[in-house]
Amino acid sequence: MEAIQFAEPNRQVSVERLQAISRQIRKDILEMLSEAGSGHPGGSLSAVELVVALYFAKMVHNPLDPRWADRDRFLLSKGHAAPLLYAVLAECGYFPKSELKTLRKLGSRLQGHPDPTKLPGVEIPGGPEGIGLSEGVGMALAARLDRKSYRVYVLMGDGELNEGEVWEAAMAAAKYKLDNLTAIVDRNGVQQDGLTEQIMPIEPVANKWRAFNWNVIEVDGYDFEQILGAIDEARSVRNKPTVIVAYTTKGKGVEFMEWQSEYHGKVPDKQTVQKAIEELQKR
Amino acid sequence: MSAKPIQTSMRDALGEALVKLGEEIPELVVVGADTSGSLKLSVFGSKFPQRFFNVGIAEQNMVGVAAGLALAGKKVVCGSYAVFMPGRAVDQIRNTIAYCRLDVKLVGSHGGVSVGPDGGSHQALEDIAIMRSIPNMNVVVPADGISTKKLFTQACRSVGPYYVRLARPSSPAVYTEGTELRVGRAEILRDGSDVAIIAVGLMVDKALRAAQSLREAGVSAMVVDSHTVKPLDAETILSAARTTGAVVTAEEHNVFGGVGSAVAELLVKTHPVKMEMVGVNDVFGESGETDELMAKYGLTEKHIFEAAMKMVKQK
The missing domain is CATH 3.40.50.920 (Rossmann fold)
Structure with a gap:
């Protein structure tokens, strides 16, 4: 298959290919978590297509030059989805795929939550929820000051929207009319303690962002046509930041994990993971 | 100690130093949180409006925005009253600025009871302890306006995270303009x-x-x-x-x-x-x-x- 030109802004990558990559990423996530014996499968599996669409089809970046000044930035604010980011970065070629099996091990560059000082391609430190959008605002402001055309994408969890800092950052992004900033909410409906609407109801999510003066696009988080279209629309909107609210499923792709808060931060035994991988391949 | 000592203001010194540094360092930006008039960050803001951002009463976001600016190559100064920054934003300071050794200078003004009538809620008495226990963080507590200007300027010229703690009232000069001071040397x-x-x-x-x-x-x-x-x-x-x-x-x-x-x-x-x-x-x-x-x-x-x-x- 032809290599994807990541630095080419108007590259064409077929939906079929993005789907195939997504299957591979899900397999990598499960294998690395199984090897690590701990980590967060639910929120890694839910957002695969969103991150694949960005890295493989839309973002301008260069795996051979991770600090390239003109690159688009992807900020994983929901840092517990580290396995997803690592699988994608490795698939792009930021580091060898063989390193995925070192996840969470002593001395590994693949920390339990991402550390940009250790691993190339990681933009922000992850772990505490609610900080990424603020960092995205800072980067988008820097881009404007430097007259750079790079875009900043911030992936947040829906549980993460419980954090007050998210809304502080949302106000700031609207104040500064940061149209080079796109937030993506992985609306999988589940957080660590249970369903988001039981733990801390966040509906109406889309209207909350509208009230904060953001451009809002709602998509099915597994429909590449919709995801790609939303990213394009965000690129064309002026004087407003855009949020893409992506309706997803926690644990997507592994039936016994889907919608289960239990699998927010728990990894099943190796045998069960093997079964899950087989199930993935049947789909 | 016969002559009446010259009074100096740490915050005025901060504003003065910032304007000079702004001319010297083009990538220097400042983020404030609705206390920028009081901290004299606004002096920088008037001189360099494009490089000054006021995020309102939102210390966590202020520190997060500072982190983002630093990650994108800027040298950043942000500050507020020490009860709120570090107080409100310890997680953000720890997990972004310090964790990644970002080039951000955090200014906590109104340290100590000398704040006066605003009362205990505004008198930071724990900020040095907090900041001292965070890896990669440098902590500087100037004694007067003159040392504020000198030490803050050095902190800004160097790369990496600093916490600079100031007091609200004007205070007698301990140093003269000619004194040579160095961060790290008592x-x-x-x-x-x-x-x-x-x-x-x-x-x-x-x-x-x-x-x-x-x-x-x-x-x-x-x-x-x-x-x-x-x-x-x-x-x-x-x-x-x-x-x-x-x-x-x-x-x-x-x-x-x-x-x-x-x-x-x-x-x-x-x-x-x-x-x-x-x-x-x-x-x-x-x-x-x-x-x-x-x-x-x-x-x-x-x-x-x-x-x-x-x-x-x-x-």
């Missing part, structure tokens, strides 16, 4: 052989006055301005302890976790000596005039004098 302001007074912030001037009274009482007191609390100038402090055999620390901060603790941690491992800590004794402040509060909470020249006399007698 200043011996007065030599002495019986006791060493190691002070920071507004307590440095009071330590100098106490040393004068001690001399009149026949006690030779050394006075050290340990403005860089982290990394501590171990060499100078150790040498002061060896020379005098008795140490008094003085800070406008809780006696738990501040400069007294830092000095004790060093000496207990290297050269244990009799020590007394002048500071706030693990209580919150309250409303009152600066001088009234400094007296009530044990932060005067007299308290330092008495602590020094006690140490000398116990030697």
